[in-house]
Amino acid sequence: MAKAGGTVTVAGEVPTVEGFGADEVLDLHRRMVRIRVFETEAGRLMETGLLPGFLHLYVGQEAVAAGAMATLTDADQITSTHRGHGHAVAKGANFRQMFAELFGRVDGYCHGRGGSMHINDLSIGMLGANGIVGAGLPIAVGAAFAGRYRSDGTIAMTFFGDGASNIGAFHEAANMAAVLNLPVVFVCENNGYAEFTPQARHMLLTDVADRAASYGMPSEICDGMDAVAVRQACQRAVDRARAGEGPTLVEAKTYRYYDHQGVKGLRIPYRTQEEIDAWKKRDAIELIEARAAAEGVVEPSAFQRVWDETRADAADAIAFAQASPEPDPSTVTRNVYSD
Amino acid sequence: MAVRELTYVKAYNEALHQVMRENEDVFVIGEDVAGYGGVFHMYDGLLAEFGDRRMIDTPISEMAIVGLGVGAASRGLRPVVDIMFMDFLAVCLDQVVNQAAKMKFMFGGEVRVPMVVTVAAGAGLSAGAQHSQSLETWLAHTPGLKVAMPSSAHDAKGLMVTAVRDDNPVIMMLNKKLLGAKGDVPEEVYAVPFGQAATLREGTDVTVVALGRMAVEAVAAAEQLAADGISAEVIDPRTVQPLDTETIADSARRTNRVVVVHEAVTFGGLGAEIAAQIQDVAFDHLDAPVMRVGAPFSPVPFSPVLENAYVPNRGSIADACRRILKRG
Secondary structure: OOOOOOOEOOOOOOOOOOOOOOHHHHHHHHHHHHHHHHHHHHHHHHOOOOOOOOOOOOOOOHHHHHHHOOOOOOOOOOOEEOOOHHHHHHHHHHHHHHHHHHOOOOOOOOOOOHHHOOEEEEOOOEEOOOOOOOHHHHHHHHHHHEEEOOOOOOOEEEEEEEEEHHHHHHHHHHHHHHHOOOOOEEEEEEEEEEOOEEEEHHOOOOHHHHHHHHHHHOOEEOOOOOOOHHHHHHHHHHHHHHOOOOOOOEEEEEOOOOOOOOOOOOOOOOOOOHHHHHHOOOOHHHHHHHHEEEEOOOHHHHHHHHHHHHHHHHHHHHHHHHHHHOOHHOOOOOOOOOO | OEEEEEEEHHHHHHHHHHHHHOOOOOEEEEEEOOOOOOOOOOOHHHHHHHHHHHEEOOOOOHHHHHHHHHHHHOOOOOEEEEEEEHHHHHHHHHHHOOOEEEEEEEOOOOOOOOOEEEEHHHHHHHOOOOOOOHHHHHOOOOOEEEEOOOOHHHHHHHHHHHHHHHHOOEEEEHHHHHOOOOEEEEEOOOOOOOOOOOEEEEOOEEEEEEHHHHHHHHHHHHHHOOOOOOOEEEEEEHHHEEEOOOHHHHHHHHHOOEEEOOOOOOOOOOHHHHHHHHHHHHHHHHOOOOEEEEEEEOOOOOHHHHHHHOOOOEEEHHHHHHHHOOOO
């Protein structure tokens, strides 16, 4: 359990899915598969030159978004990052509007005004991806503030990377949430790299979680390739938030398979193939499928159905997106202001 | 409406008392706003009336303060965020410019960010280069923001009421040197609409468009000029985003000469924008190029002697009017 100002490391033994029923396992699995399929398709479309702009893909980190989002309701609020598709998908965003936005079309979440880095869906508490590293953290603190102000029982969760833990907004937001005792869960997705700079060269600490102690905030480290472990850690943090016990930092150790931007956007070998392969051996989706099957919780055919349904959903959404009209240039100044 | 004299800062404070009574969603957050009542007493009495749920003191963390406002506003609350000195916007400009201003547009229109960011702006108190700036140009240049610059107690209240009721992020620029200036203020709640300039004095020979405290100086300059038989019209835009180009251009068409005055540095300042807009719509009516009166291209100096020379005043505005009347 998390302690005030202390860090608990969940390490070593691979946790089982024990205690999780088939529905819960399938829920985590479905969220992860939906992210994997969406991102794989987005990467494919980008590489074929069909998508304008930048894509920061989430492949490899699926367990974090899936495990974290399984602890939230639609009314709970999240803020995301430049690598935000996974959070949106796991929170329940639909493929059609997401793909349409990647194509810059009118049926996209932002009607072609935002693109990959600004996908949002207020109806499910997704307060936006964000193109500025660290910027979502203070916004989540405000969303949590609003929940407490209205006593509506909602909390906020904010996602950020190891790199973002070096920016002032992280430290200000963490301290603010702690000192105002707000219901915020800070989820650090530590994928070991700030863009192309390895963690050892951007901070001297091994664990971002250690930073929480500076703010009197409890923290917990979990295996970010294990959706069950992430869910368990986040659940403890969410329970604290809902109980009025303030913010928690959860650090999930994870890995992105693709490049910082795109699939293989930059050819500079800043990572070794051995490193990438080692992480892929612990692939989050393969892990949950293997464990659930071994423990007899879910039949493999049920997992296969999820893959099939998701691929069909993606194919439908991509067709929908490509058929969606381009925005009308005469409407470019629309929605700069609220009336 | 019953009217009495109030200081500029008390008028602002009264606006908050009244809008907080009318709308439970309004809260104030910032450094020393609750317990201390704000470093300029802008928030006196609010903690006693509204309690610490709605009056929130924070750490010195401007990025988190504005970010909290953005997050709360995006969920429908109406934060009034106090950033103390306008210069401090530089440490939280991401939340103002990249988040609050753009959120509605880049999210596709769904969200509203009804947030007021109050700042104390302006030179004249020997506060030095980091506590004296007028940075309205940065903000007015950012689509999505509104910028109000009250020049009187009346407008400090009325523009603040509008700012809090507005569904967009508004930067409320209070001028430090005007905080104690008295003026007639109605007791009731009233709103001064954005984008409607005030003609503070009518005239026929030259139009002076003056922002913030410079409007007060321009009226004084007009009085000096009247003694010399020169009739100057003084226009206070009251908000620079949106900007009431119509009123300014109408006046330019009548007087045929325009001087634009602001405390901010002249280079790239709003004077350039206003001059360009006038020539877009009223070029054929001008008898002389639009003249700009602003600060020289340097940071605000500390020494009272240097600062007096740096900031435009009634004398330099009157001189500019005399010069423009000799042209053409």
